[in-house]
Amino acid sequence: MLRTLRLPLLASLLAFGALTSCNKDDSDGLMVIAHDESVYMRNMHEGMAMMEAMPKTGDPDNDYSTMMIMHHQIAIKNSQEELKSGKSAEMKAMAQSIIDKQLAEITQFNAFLAGHPAHAPAVPEFNALQMMNMMQMMKAVDLRPLTGDPDFDFAQLMIDHHQAAVENSDALLKYGRENATKTLAQQIITDQKMEIKMLQDFLLANKKY
Template sequence: MTARRTFVRRTALAATTGVAALVLAACGGDDGGHDMGSMESGSGASASTSASASAEAGEHNDADVDFATEMIQHHRQAVEMADLAADRASSQEVKDLATKIKGAQDPEIKTMSGWLTSWGEEVPEDMSSSMPGMDHDMSSSMPGMMGSEDMGKLDKASGAEFDEMFLDMMVQHHEGAVEMAKTEKADGKYSPAVKLADGVITAQTAEIGQMNKMLGKS
């Protein structure tokens, strides 16, 4: 009799434990499901918002690609011209200006190359060192770009002749860059590119005034 009562108690306890486990599992499943769903929903929304913000910040159009591609080549020629001033210019003012131009445009070349890479676009090859003159002729359609003949003359000049030639050519070069930058401001969509274009307009317009003054034109 005692054994039978013990058996009944155990059976009842097992049944109670089983029911309790089922209830807990059901509750836990509901709560966990809601929590997990909430977490997944939250993380999904967060990722979506982040991706959307990133996409918005990175939006660009064909005008931005053209600006970066062409301005890289344009800047490279300006840097090449500035490099010549180091041992050919006679005026310290010209040398200082050349150093300033190179110091501003070298970093911009790197910045714009980074944009093109991030957009999956090709960064234009720098052919000036391997094939002198070719890059100038290929890019002659860009406003303010010097042809290989002009660059050859500048390369052979020195002293006061170099100073005047450098300033004349750089004024034209800067005017072309300003024109390109204005096109980017009007048609571009990528805000960092538009901002860089605005900086080009401000800085190079000021340098045009400085160079014209050095040439005695203003």
Template sequence: MNYRRTLSALSAMFVAGALIAACSSSGSSHSTMTTMAAAIPATANFNATDVGFAQGMIPHHAQAVEMADMAIATSTNADVLALAKQIKAAQNPEIETMTGWLQGWGQAVPSTSSMAGGGHDMTNMSGMMMDGMMSDADMKRLESSTGTAFDRLWLELMIQHHEGAVRMSQDELADGKNPDAKALAQAIITSQQAEISKMNALLAALPS
């Protein structure tokens, strides 16, 4: 009887393991960075700068996505629309990546809801400034704009927003410890500096 019970227990463990593996494979469409984040154990090397970077960049990215959605809904400029879609496609997966890190590290994950109109302050959960964030007044001004005036204001605010993200990422590179967090910081610097250059060119091309 004991032998049969042992076999039954082993079979149950095998089935459970197979189910877990199947569930894991269903997420293969996520970005490589998100997959890497999910694999980081709670004991991974990290410091307060890494935590502050993730906790600050999540709502920072969430506001950029919200601004991108506003452009997609409002702008008729093909270049602005393409850039807004590019920003949204890049930053949503990065939010998932950083959320996975914080969960793996046993740290609090900040809310990403209603970044524009909820009266949020400009600091993250560690008390660090979220550089370049738009105020409620900025977002309301953007919401009330249309046409070329919207495109110009959107580009100006997004440049400011990107410059803040670059500075936050530079701080992570200087003082962070976790290699994956530092790699993402470098990726943000590279991609957003390129987007800043593009936005400056788009601003210059807008009709006066």
């Protein structure tokens, strides 16, 4: 009888030891927070809801301009949060630069829209590509392990946000018809690719795992 009790007891002790060992290893690794605890993520999801609800005209230059205004507004809100909550001078400088550049670009997009009524022929291929890029952005940010460190999380999410802007700008260069929007798109590609590299360098220098 004693022998039959010893084996289950030994197995239980071994299992408990393995569990506590696993928890200890986890505590030494990457610490994460729930996404709904992140102001940055809440801003991203609110912005995505606005972009999904955006009426489409079928005119690629107009729809690019309208969506990029909304897309820029997300970046500005998250950059303002970084200025408020961040500790890194490098990331706060990046946030201020993003605010300055993207407010100026919003002014240019609004000026374009004011003088450019949407017109045929419609280009549904552009709208499909534009929304696919936005959905891919949200999948990317939803997969990010957020740490609760405002500087680190700002850098992670801004990379994905910028990548979507680059891809939408590439789509505009392919399907757009107006020199004004194509010039803006090329400038966004150049600026945001450079910023993506700076953000990646920051993450590599401040790894959490």
